[in-house]
Amino acid sequence: MTANLTKQTHFDAIIIGGGACGLMCAVQAGFLGKRTLVLEKNDKVGAKILISGGGRCNYTNLYASAQQFISANPHFCKSTLSQWTVEDTINFFETYGIIGKEKTLGQLFPESDNARDVVKVFTSLCVDLSQEIWCDTAVENIEQVAGGFNVSLERHGKTQNLFAPKVVVASGGLPIPKMGATDFGLRIARKFNLKIDDTAPALVxxxxxxxxxxxxxxxxxxxxxxxxxxxxxxxxxxxxxxxxxxxxxxxxxxxxxxxxxxxxxxxxxxxxxxxxxxxxxxxxxxxxxxxxxxxxxxxxxxxxxxxxxxxxxxxxxxxxxxxxxxxxxxxxxxxxxxxxxxGYDKAEVMRGGVSTDELSSKTLEVKKVPGLYYGGECVDVTGWLGGYNFQWAWASGFVIAQGI
The missing domain is CATH 2.40.30.10 (Translation factors)
Structure with a gap:
């Protein structure tokens, strides 16, 4: 059987994972005139957004700061959170019709109490900004090659190999396997010999x-x-x-x-x-x-x-x-x-993940693999309950978009 040839794409980056971090990254890259391809394993993007807060989506917290995050390096998240603040999150969603209402302890929900409205902001913007989304797409592997990366995937029963100069791993953590969660991000980290801080269920x-x-x-x-x-x-x-x-x-x-x-x-x-x-x-x-x-x-x-x-x-x-x-x-x-x-079936998030030692705190690029980025839950930055993990996801997606 002949090997599949790698297709040269016209995308500036391939983003693996259509969750909060991946979607924000695609949209922010679009604002900068960059084209991205989002690859999502599920049949629709934003699966965890849709179930968060009982389907209402607690999309940030008014009091979010580095103090509410757990990491082997508690200072690492400060740069990312300062580049995209809670105010930035609030203004972003207000611009696209989502007004926040505060519940207890600074938790912000859409006035509509409907998480679908949050996802719709991103899917609509991706269309407007010509950012492509492929669902039902399982990424199998990433190979570093001259000038970028080959991404091997399976889609509609067929295998493909795509090339892009930059790759973003925003594939989430291990919680809720029945919703498609896998160890893909950790597997790729091991492949590139990245240190992984011990993982465990959190908010469980x-x-x-x-x-x-x-x-x-x-x-x-x-x-x-x-x-x-x-x-x-x-x-x-x-x-x-x-x-x-x-x-x-x-x-x-x-x-x-x-x-x-x-x-x-x-x-x-x-x-x-x-x-x-x-x-x-x-x-x-x-x-x-x-x-x-x-x-x-x-x-x-x-x-x-x-x-x-x-x-x-x-x-x-x-x-x-x-x-x-x-x-x-x-x-x-x-x-x-x-x-x-x-366990992971009932956990809200994963503790641990790709060590922050491996990443630039300013760009979230892997130090020893230029062009490869990690964001969201894959990284050893775990927030408290109450919108903090979304704030990290939005912020890390924004920061990565500046560099791809």
């Missing part, structure tokens, strides 16, 4: 197994505003009890800073002092049962679940000093040792 629910699981299972569906912390960081948001463990915003946040074998701690009543509350209540109504009092602070179901951990059958007046200390410790320092996490 945590599991509880063994003798403790039934206790969590009985509380499935209960949501409580808490402070969750470990020795690295703390977050104040809701946690959600599930039949397999813990989820909710605060748990997803802490999961990025949790490692197997470690404990996390939960303050079930942040910004209040349970011992002081009980003391005040016992002076007013010492006959009140602890169970009834806790049911006023939490749900009845949660108060009852504490019955095997606290003396809930006592009235407040009869609580001893040791009882109060026990209650205080349990409520303000609830100790949890997760068995693991729910």
């Amino acid at each position: 629910p945590l599991t509880i197994t063994g003798k403790d699981q039934p206790w969590y299972e009985q509380l499935s569906g209960n949501s409580i505003f808490c402070r969750v912390w470990n020795d690295r960081i703390s977050f104040e948001e809701n946690i959600l009890f599930t039949h397999w463990g813990l989820s909710g915003p605060a748990i997803l946040q802490i999961s990025s800073y949790w490692r197997p074998g470690e404990f996390i701690y939960i303050d079930l009543l942040p910004n209040q002092n349970i011992a002081e509350l009980i003391q005040a209540e016992r002076e007013a109504n010492g006959k009140k049962m602890l169970l009834a009092y806790l049911a006023n602070l939490f749900t009845r179901k949660f108060a009852e679940a504490l019955s095997d951990k606290l003396p809930v059958d006592k009235n407040l007046a009869s609580l001893s000093k040791a009882d109060i200390e026990n209650i205080n410790s349990l409520i303000h320092e609830f100790k949890v040792k997760p068995a693991g996490d729910k």
